[in-house]
Amino acid sequence: MKAKYYILVMSLVGLLSYRHGMAQHVGFDLPDKLQRVRIDFELHNNLIVIPVVLNKTLKANFILDTGVQYPIITEKALADMLGLTYSRRIIIQGPGEKDSITALINTDIHLQLPGGVESGMNQSLLVLENDYLNLRETMGVDVYGIIGYDIFSRFIVEINYDEKYLVVHEHKRYKPKRRYKKLDMRVYNTKPYVSLMVENKRGDKNKLSLMIDTGASHSLLIDSPDDRSVLPTTNIMSVIGRGLGGDIEGHLGRVKNVKIGKYEFENPIVSFPQEGDYGSAVMRGSRNGTMGSEFLSRFNVVFDYFSGTLYIKKNKNYAREFEYDMSGMTLVAHGTDFNEFRVGSVRYNSPAYLAGVKRGDIIHSINGFNFEILNLSGASTLLRQKEGKKITLKITRGEEEFKTSFKLLRYI
Incomplete structure (x- = not known):
C-alpha cells in the first residue's frame, strides 16, 4: 500500500528574507502575560493537523512539519479566496517525479493559531502553483497547508501524541520535565x-x-x-x-x-x-x-x-508493532466531500488482486465500516493490523455493485 506521507525539500527559500515596506514585527508571539499555550490537534496517518486562521478571516487545517522552513499553502484556490498578492515566483527543487515546481511568495499574511498565538502582519509564506501533494485526497481530511520552522524556532514545542495536544512554551520560562x-x-x-x-x-x-x-x-x-x-x-x-x-x-x-x-x-x-x-x-x-x-x-x-x-x-504506543499494508492495494479519499475510498493501485498477485479488486474501484465499506466511521487513516490501520484477518469490501465499479473478500498477508 502506498505510504500516506510526504517529504518536502525546499531550495532558494533565502529569497523569503525579502521584506517590503517599513520594518515590522516578524514571527509568532503568545498573548500578553502567558508563558505557554496548549493546542489540541488531530492525528491522521501519524501527521499532526492543527487549525490556522489566515488574515483573521479564513480557517484552514495545516500540517505541523519540522521539515519545512516557511509556511506553505498547497492549493492556490485557497490563496485566491484570500486575494493574496505575490512579490515573486521561485523554483522549488523537490523529490518525486518532477525535477522542480514553481511557487509564489507572499510576504504580508497574518497567521493565528488556537489560544491566541499569532504572527505579525508581514509573515511570509509560499503558495504552490500546482498541488502535487494532493493532501486532501491522500489524507482524507481537509488540509490546505503546512507550517513548521516558524513555530519550532520561536517556542519550545512539547508534543503529546498520547492525548493529542501540543504546548508552545516561552523558551526562557521552560523547565525540562524530570521523566524525559x-x-x-x-x-x-x-x-x-x-x-x-x-x-x-x-x-x-x-x-x-x-x-x-x-x-x-x-x-x-x-x-x-x-x-x-x-x-x-x-x-x-x-x-x-x-x-x-x-x-x-x-x-x-x-x-x-x-x-x-x-x-x-x-x-x-x-x-x-x-x-x-x-x-x-x-x-x-x-x-x-x-x-x-x-x-x-x-x-x-x-x-x-x-x-x-x-x-x-x-508513551502508550511505544511497544506497538511496526507493520505495513497487508492487502496490496492503495486507497485515496474520493467523492465531493472525500467520503468514499477509491483504489489507487493494486499490487500484482496480492490478496486484493487475487480477490478481483481493480484500480479505480470505489469502496463504500470495509468490514461493514463506511468512511464516516473508519476514515482513511483508520482504513490504513485496519489493512495492516493482523495477518490472516478477513477483509470484506463493498465495491462499485461503473454500474456494478458487489462484495469481495480476502485475508491479509504480511509481505515483510
Whole structure:
C-alpha cells in the first residue's frame, strides 16, 4: 500500500528574507502575560493537523512539519479566496517525479493559531502553483497547508501524541520535565537532526544522522549511498512516499535493530528511496535520511531548538508493532466531500488482486465500516493490523455493485 506521507525539500527559500515596506514585527508571539499555550490537534496517518486562521478571516487545517522552513499553502484556490498578492515566483527543487515546481511568495499574511498565538502582519509564506501533494485526497481530511520552522524556532514545542495536544512554551520560562530523557539535537539549515544506531540482519551497525520529520508518516528512511548495505535482503518495491514533485519509489524492509538513546526497537520497517528519486533533491551529505512520525509518535517529545535538545519519554504506543499494508492495494479519499475510498493501485498477485479488486474501484465499506466511521487513516490501520484477518469490501465499479473478500498477508 502506498505510504500516506510526504517529504518536502525546499531550495532558494533565502529569497523569503525579502521584506517590503517599513520594518515590522516578524514571527509568532503568545498573548500578553502567558508563558505557554496548549493546542489540541488531530492525528491522521501519524501527521499532526492543527487549525490556522489566515488574515483573521479564513480557517484552514495545516500540517505541523519540522521539515519545512516557511509556511506553505498547497492549493492556490485557497490563496485566491484570500486575494493574496505575490512579490515573486521561485523554483522549488523537490523529490518525486518532477525535477522542480514553481511557487509564489507572499510576504504580508497574518497567521493565528488556537489560544491566541499569532504572527505579525508581514509573515511570509509560499503558495504552490500546482498541488502535487494532493493532501486532501491522500489524507482524507481537509488540509490546505503546512507550517513548521516558524513555530519550532520561536517556542519550545512539547508534543503529546498520547492525548493529542501540543504546548508552545516561552523558551526562557521552560523547565525540562524530570521523566524525559535528553538527546543531543543539531539544528542545521532550519531542520533538526538526531543520531541513532541501525543494525542490519548481518549484524553490521551504522550510526546515522537523521532529520526529524514530523511531516512524514513513515518510520525511518535511509538515503545515504554509504549506507546501502543496511538494505535488507528481504524487501519489497513500492511507492514509499510523495514529495513536492510527486510519487517517490523505493524499497521497504526490516532491519534487525534500531537504538536511540537508551531505547531499542527490534525489526522496525525502514524505507530506502530509489537513487535519483529522492537524494538529488536533498543534497547528499547533509543527512543520512529521516525519522518520521511512525517512529517518533512512540514517544511524547519536546523540541528545544534553543539549546539543541530533544526530550523524549516513551508513551502508550511505544511497544506497538511496526507493520505495513497487508492487502496490496492503495486507497485515496474520493467523492465531493472525500467520503468514499477509491483504489489507487493494486499490487500484482496480492490478496486484493487475487480477490478481483481493480484500480479505480470505489469502496463504500470495509468490514461493514463506511468512511464516516473508519476514515482513511483508520482504513490504513485496519489493512495492516493482523495477518490472516478477513477483509470484506463493498465495491462499485461503473454500474456494478458487489462484495469481495480476502485475508491479509504480511509481505515483510
